[in-house]
Amino acid sequence: MNDYLEKILRAAKLAFAVFDQDFFLQDASKLLAQYAGGRLQKKSATLWEVFPELIGAEDKITELLEQKAKKYELEKLSRFDQEGKLLYYTLTLFSHQQSTLSGAQLIVLITDTTKETSLEQQIQQQKNEIRLLHAKVNQYNAQIPNKIYGQSAHIQTVRAFIDKIAPIKTTTILLLGESGTGKNLVANAIHQQSMDQNAPFIEINCASIPETLIESEIFGYERGAFTNALTSKKGLLEEADGGTLFLDEIGELPHPIQAKFLTFMETKRFRRLGSTREIGVQVRIITATNRNLLQAVKNNEFREDLFYRLYVVSHQLPPLRQLGDDILLLAEKFIEIYAYDFGKKVKGLSESAKSKLMHYEWPGNVRELRNVIERAVIFAEHEFLEADEIILFELRPMATTTSVATTFELPENGISLTELEKNLLRDAIIKSDGNQTKAAKLLDLSLDTFRYRIKKYNLDNFSAY
Amino acid sequence: MPEPTKISKKVCMLGTFGVGKSSLVRQFVYQKFDESYLSTIGVQLSHKAVGPLLDKKTNRPVHMNLILWDLAHLEKFDPVVKNYFHGAHGAVIVLDLTRPQTFREYENLIKPFFETNPESKLVLVGNKTDLSADDHPRTQIAEMAANLNCPCHFTSARTGENVELVFQTLAENIL
Ligand SMILES: Nc1nc2c(ncn2[C@@H]2O[C@H](COP(=O)(O)OP(=O)(O)O)[C@@H](O)[C@H]2O)c(=O)[nH]1
Numbered sequence: 001m002n003d004y005l006e007k008i009l010r011a012a013k014l015a016f017a018v019f020d021q022d023f024f025l026q027d028a029s030k031l032l033a034q035y036a037g038g039r040l041q042k043k044s045a046t047l048w049e050v051f052p053e054l055i056g057a058e059d060k061i062t063e064l065l066e067q068k069a070k071k072y073e074l075e076k077l078s079r080f081d082q083e084g085k086l087l088y089y090t091l092t093l094f095s096h097q098q099s100t101l102s103g104a105q106l107i108v109l110i111t112d113t114t115k116e117t118s119l120e121q122q123i124q125q126q127k128n129e130i131r132l133l134h135a136k137v138n139q140y141n142a143q144i145p146n147k148i149y150g151q152s153a154h155i156q157t158v159r160a161f162i163d164k165i166a167p168i169k170t171t172t173i174l175l176l177g178e179s180g181t182g183k184n185l186v187a188n189a190i191h192q193q194s195m196d197q198n199a200p201f202i203e204i205n206c207a208s209i210p211e212t213l214i215e216s217e218i219f220g221y222e223r224g225a226f227t228n229a230l231t232s233k234k235g236l237l238e239e240a241d242g243g244t245l246f247l248d249e250i251g252e253l254p255h256p257i258q259a260k261f262l263t264f265m266e267t268k269r270f271r272r273l274g275s276t277r278e279i280g281v282q283v284r285i286i287t288a289t290n291r292n293l294l295q296a297v298k299n300n301e302f303r304e305d306l307f308y309r310l311y312v313v314s315h316q317l318p319p320l321r322q323l324g325d326d327i328l329l330l331a332e333k334f335i336e337i338y339a340y341d342f343g344k345k346v347k348g349l350s351e352s353a354k355s356k357l358m359h360y361e362w363p364g365n366v367r368e369l370r371n372v373i374e375r376a377v378i379f380a381e382h383e384f385l386e387a388d389e390i391i392l393f394e395l396r397p398m399a400t401t402t403s404v405a406t407t408f409e410l411p412e413n414g415i416s417l418t419e420l421e422k423n424l425l426r427d428a429i430i431k432s433d434g435n436q437t438k439a440a441k442l443l444d445l446s447l448d449t450f451r452y453r454i455k456k457y458n459l460d461n462f463s464a465y
Numbered sequence: 466m467p468e469p470t471k472i473s474k475k476v477c478m479l480g481t482f483g484v485g486k487s488s489l490v491r492q493f494v495y496q497k498f499d500e501s502y503l504s505t506i507g508v509q510l511s512h513k514a515v516g517p518l519l520d521k522k523t524n525r526p527v528h529m530n531l532i533l534w535d536l537a538h539l540e541k542f543d544p545v546v547k548n549y550f551h552g553a554h555g556a557v558i559v560l561d562l563t564r565p566q567t568f569r570e571y572e573n574l575i576k577p578f579f580e581t582n583p584e585s586k587l588v589l590v591g592n593k594t595d596l597s598a599d600d601h602p603r604t605q606i607a608e609m610a611a612n613l614n615c616p617c618h619f620t621s622a623r624t625g626e627n628v629e630l631v632f633q634t635l636a637e638n639i640l
């Protein structure tokens with residue numbers, strides 16, 4: 001073939017191959033080697049060897065050779081070349097008959113589309129990545145228990161409370177219970193059972209917002225209401241209009257705001273800071289606390305009238321340790337979630353692990369259980385979690401440690417009394433988190449003696465440990 | 466023993482994006498797995514021989530060269546896709562065990578596929594066993610396979626679990 005023809009083909013990113021009636025390779029441009037690679041040996045190579053992608057298209061090819069069809073095209077094919085690079089190409093097939101005497105030939109054109117298709121690939125890639133992430137998030141959300149799990153009598157009472165209270169949208173609710181008992185889960189459940197799907201659920205933790213900001217946070221403000229109020233801002237009450245406002249740790253609500261809040265509860269109307277205009281909203285209020293509110297009332301930290309207003313519809317959530325077998329049920333639910341999340345093949349709890357979970361106090365309740373399981377699943381080695389994989393934060397003093405031996409035998413090789421004393425002092429400091437009074441007590445020393453000794457051993461810099 | 470006969474057959478990989486079609490092919494052909502996701506455009510072609518299988522009709526051993534058509538996720542059905550399906554002898558339908566909500570999406574593919582190739586053989590695959598300890602999706606897939614009257618296997622393109630078996634089963638059924 002002419003030299004310049006090869007050049008033209010190369011510039012046009014085209015290659016071709018010609019096959020005879022019996023599908024043997026007759027002619028090809030040099031570039032074909034790049035697509036067909038090792039399969040290409042002139043003379044003996046057949047159409048199916050050079051283009052395995054045409055297996056299954058025998059009928060289409062016959063149609064071409066019999067002039068029953070003009071062309072056959074396969075777009076956006078790709079395969080790895082010999083260097084491992086992905087090539088995109090289009091195959092176009094048609095027949096050619098030089099004269100009525102000679103048989104028809106089959107011509108295969110290969111158009112390199114790597115450049116264009118790579119661009120399309122990048123776009124599609126991003127689309128699909130987003131969809132995969134969405135699918136993952138949805139699956140994850142579907143697994144998060146926004147349902148109240150459990151079969152114990154305690155949990156059934158909680159569920160019955162929710163069922164009874166949810167339809168009455170105007171009642172204010174007070175949820176009581178230790179921290180980690182799932183007060184916001186219950187608040188959420190009440191919300192979901194009583195409101196439309198799109199109704200807002202707004203949550204605020206009264207303990208986590210500085211006293212000076214909480215009023216503007218809840219009620220909003222007008223421009224100029226205070227020095228930094230450059231624009232007006234809606235408060236959470238307005239954000240929650242048509243839905244639920246959940247105030248966690250209501251016991252921490254500052255005294256002056258308690259009065260304003262009580263007024264709102266009675267009238268369902270309020271004013272933004274710096275405004276004279278009253279705003280009315282339809283909001284269900286759910287509050288929660290882990291404090292003893294009655295005690296707070298006695299201490300003059302919480303308004304008595306607000307307390308009684310909230311207390312009308314209240315419910316005490318049970319601590320985890322009272323839930324019996326539900327502890328295991330919840331643990332298994334969390335295992336399912338975290339196993340999915342971390343891609344681990346953990347299926348459940350061994351008998352020893354079950355017993356360990358059942359014999360623990362759970363001061364941090366469900367939240368603590370969740371954290372403990374999360375950690376255990378991350379480090380899990382087997383399909384069933386073992387007791388030693390469940391790490392509990394034992395804060396209670398162990399009953400047996402009180403009668404520790406204060407005498408022991410001197411080893412044959414002797415011991416350094418100085419080193420021993422140093423170690424005990426250091427230990428005491430660590431055990432009491434650097435609190436010297438406590439540390440001195442642990443060693444039954446007066447504070448002065450203790451201080452003298454740690455100075456002597458240069459141990460008075462706690463952060464050195 | 467007679468020389469094995471060599472034949473080539475076309476097999477399509479079907480399923481929603483991200484279920485692991487490309488990963489299964491990569492594991493089968495190159496014994497490799499890649500954590501990162503590279504979305505397929507059009508068709509990616511590769512091939513691998515399985516066998517020898519025993520052809521019961523002729524009692525001769527057969528090496529079957531599987532031409533694997535790893536199809537991209539198809540947004541809508543256009544004629545180009547019919548060309549991709551044309552002449553296929555079999556298909557591997559892949560489902561992702563961790564995404565049961567996408568299980569039914571293959572139904573849009575299987576209908577045009579069967580219209581083009583009424584005789585072709587199927588294998589249903591539940592992939593990503595390494596990520597899913599749950600029995601429920603497996604039961605669902607087994608039921609779907611029973612309805613389609615085809616075998617089903619549970620695989621991991623990551624660990625290689627049952628990957629050979631899928632293609633071996635399909636090759637035997639095509640023969
Ligand atoms: N863990 C795990 N990941 C897999 C498995 N199969 C595929 N993947 C991952 O799933 C994603 C999509 O896989 P891919 O083969 O591109 O899916 P395709 O769109 O069906 O071709 C990639 O990130 C793969 O690494 C599997 O068996 N186990």
Ligand SMILES: [Mg+2]
Nearest residue numbers: 486487504505
């Ligand atoms: Mg793919």
